[in-house]
Amino acid sequence: MSQELYKISKSGFLKYDQCPKAFFLYKKFPYLRDPISKEKQLTFNRGHEVGHFAQQLFPGGVDASVDAKGANEVALKTQQLLQNNITTIYEATFVFNSVLIMVDILHFDGTKWNAYEVKSSLKISEVYVKDACLQYYVLKNALPLFSDLFLVTLNGDYVRGDDLELNKLFKKRNISSDAEKNLDFFTHKVSEINLMLEKNVTPEIAIGKHCFSPYACDFTGTCWKNISNEKSVFKIGKSDRDTLFNWYKSGQDTVDKIELTNEIKPHIRIQIECIKENKEYFNSLEIKKLLKNIGINSCFMDMEVWSPAVPKYKGHKPFEQLPFLFSVCHRKNGELNYYHHLISEGSNDIKAFAVALIYALEKFDNVVVYDKNLELQVIAKIESMYPEFSKDFEKIRRKIIDLSDLVQNFFYYNPKFNGNFSLKAVADILDETADYNKLEIQSGITAMYKYEALLNEPNPIIKETHKQQLIDYCNLDTLTCLKFYEYLLEKVREQE
């Protein structure tokens, strides 16, 4: 089929709702779209996997998207399936008034059709409701005997038994009455969009808070390209966006144009002054106070966790955060020594993980981490599962020293942070970024998905490769933490 049946897809509509310019660029200049990040792609993939799982709520259906090339063909195939009296259709696709929607599950109960839109989430957000209301608008107009639309999410209270019970794993919420009230809104919006497409002129919309809400726009590479000045106000972190945009709109678009009034909070002032003069901020007193607690017999630690949307093991809930890897590093006589523990064989052996962790840390006086929140959450989680380790974990808790306190409290600041205070930003100041770039895994989210891939991988050679990639990533996080400590220590010595 050559001619497109539709002009507005569901994601196109949501883009328009966020920013008409984003929709226009998406339709007319799709090549300007920013490359999709690995993390975003992995999150999409997870959404699809949960969608496939949910299809089994209505088993035996036919997938309209199989073997179809493009959305037009899926829409035509859906019509054929309806004519053939198929009563459950996955990826059912309809077009009305130039709008195309794809429904995860469409089911005929003998008298009427109901639609089910699956979200890989525990909660229903405003955007999900809007997205579902658009589907309702199209179905109401394009499908005779259509009755109700349900949003299907994962049930946070569900605890997995030996087998998955799909009817308990998923929750359905009927959003038809909300959608019914919004039918006129969609008619009006769709006319607005069609008019804009007819005019064929890029809407003049300046950058603003809408570039990040509800989603980070994928045209920032185009609209924000002139904001790359290294002294841009947008390099300031831990500031509310209103303040930054107010400065920007009033012509104070770089830090050297900002008037340093008394109202400016100390942590913003530190950033402005350091970015302006391209210098570090170093509060020797506070830094020394923290570093003096890190003795020679200290180790550096990092942990990785995953939170499977669909619980893989008995006794766990959807999205429950579970540890799978820790790495410990320490320097002895100039030599780096590493130790790690990875849960890798498909059983969720958290008890063995706990024993390995206690064993690895008991010989050290201090355990240095960067942002202790994750480690403390993991320890609390394991403790709730195995209270017999409480005393050991209490000892570990007392040993933990968090280097990120220095950064988060602005006792140390470097303009290279660019408003980001994570360990990866610290790696930038240590010139460690090149080491991360060499790795297959470069973020905690990618590590999480790689771990899922490891558990599902049947090939032992590929499995080993995944394992090594995870260990390399965790080791590098640990090493970065150690190098940051040594960097600060060196600075303290220089000042003495």
Ligand code: SF4
């Ligand atoms: S970057 Fe901002 S202004 Fe540009 S299209 Fe996206 S939301 Fe609109």
